[in-house]
Amino acid sequence: MNLTLFEDGRLQEIHDRLLVAYGPPPLRVPWPPLRQFVYSMLSSRTKTETSHEVLYALERHFKSWERVRDSSEDEVLRIIAPATFAETKAPRLQKALRRIARQNGGKLNLDFLHGQPIDRIRKWLETFEGVGPKTSASVVNFSTIRGSALVIDSHHQRIAERLHLVPKNTPTAETEKKLMSLAPSTWGPEMLDDHHSLIKLHGQRACTKLQWQPHCPPCPLLTICPTGKEVTSSRDVRETIRR
Template identity: 25%
Template sequence: MTMSAVHRVFDALYAAFGPQDWWPARTGYEVMAGAVLTQNTAWRNVRRALANLRAIDALEPSALMAVDELLLAEQLRPSGYYNIKAARLRNLTAALLMDGGMEAWQASNTAMLRQRLLGIKGIGEETADCILLYALHRPVFVIDAYTRRIMARLGLAGGDEPYARLAALFEENLPRDPELYNEFHALLVRLGSEVCRPRPHCPRCPLRHLCPTAQTIEPVEWGR
């Protein structure tokens, strides 16, 4: 992948969609909570779970740890897998408090903090990098299923590479700029969720002029 190829993708998406203002959150801790809750579910469900936490004043680390486990899980029900997510959120929050809170993590070295996050049960690479990028403004590129699918269809990646190799494709070809990574990932999520879906809507895609797998005719919607 050349630098110009990555830039062309970003430029075309930004020209079509504009700034995405992602991640929608009032605090860094709310970003962290959202990063855990968004695993395997749509954002609208996360929004409902976060609203539940806000309603019981639990969107703050110490307050969240003081909430009864069953009550916490109940608040997270809209986001699915709520018992697992309650445990993961508590694990993450306990680690944050043990290390001295948000200020301590803000002062930490990025590579060490990434290892720390990956050592927390239930925190994988995508969640760790969402936290690093969106809560702590570190220049790490988030790789998710949308990114894999889009890059594969564009012919810029195989799509099944290890996480680190795909992240390096972006990080080695773009300036180490958290604002740019923030916007780029958000634009890829927008494209992957609205246009480059499992059944792609290529005639509406702002990347169709760059895409070797673009379909020029909208696929037939059988059964409609």
């Protein structure tokens, strides 16, 4: 199937191929919106395993988000130190928690977001310092809000560019908008979540940031990937010349 044909089926084709290659993603158990918000703030530029460890360490040490909010910045920084840019994330996290409580009648949770229009939720979330489209999409899609949003992390961005779904250096928000326009109308929040998980896994295992070319020949997306076909074509030419 040529990706320049059947515009409406592009993401479905990609999804189906990755599903065959990797199998169904693990079932996600959605978190409360505030927990997802905190995790997403901590996880920026940080490996998934480390991000989870930092989140669990925060919860074990402080026991409540109120104590995270009210403790010294140095204490919070000490706990989240393994996260990338922890010195920036610690004050931003505490500032965000203080603002949430202030705007929510003293209650430190994001449960009031349930039932709100998705666009309004995301616009509000992105007014917090350090929060962009990736974090707002994560809160909307991964948490118990379970709204329609597609999380575009660095893996998803890279693969979308290599598949020529978006031009290079497209802003995250524009990438999400483009991919959402290609997603089948039947895809609900859970399907969008699964699609993100498959793309992320493919980016971690095969379509990596560095030294990805050796993974192109067996790649399940090769025949619909302009970048991969260019790489393998150049390799075939070199092999022919050597012979």
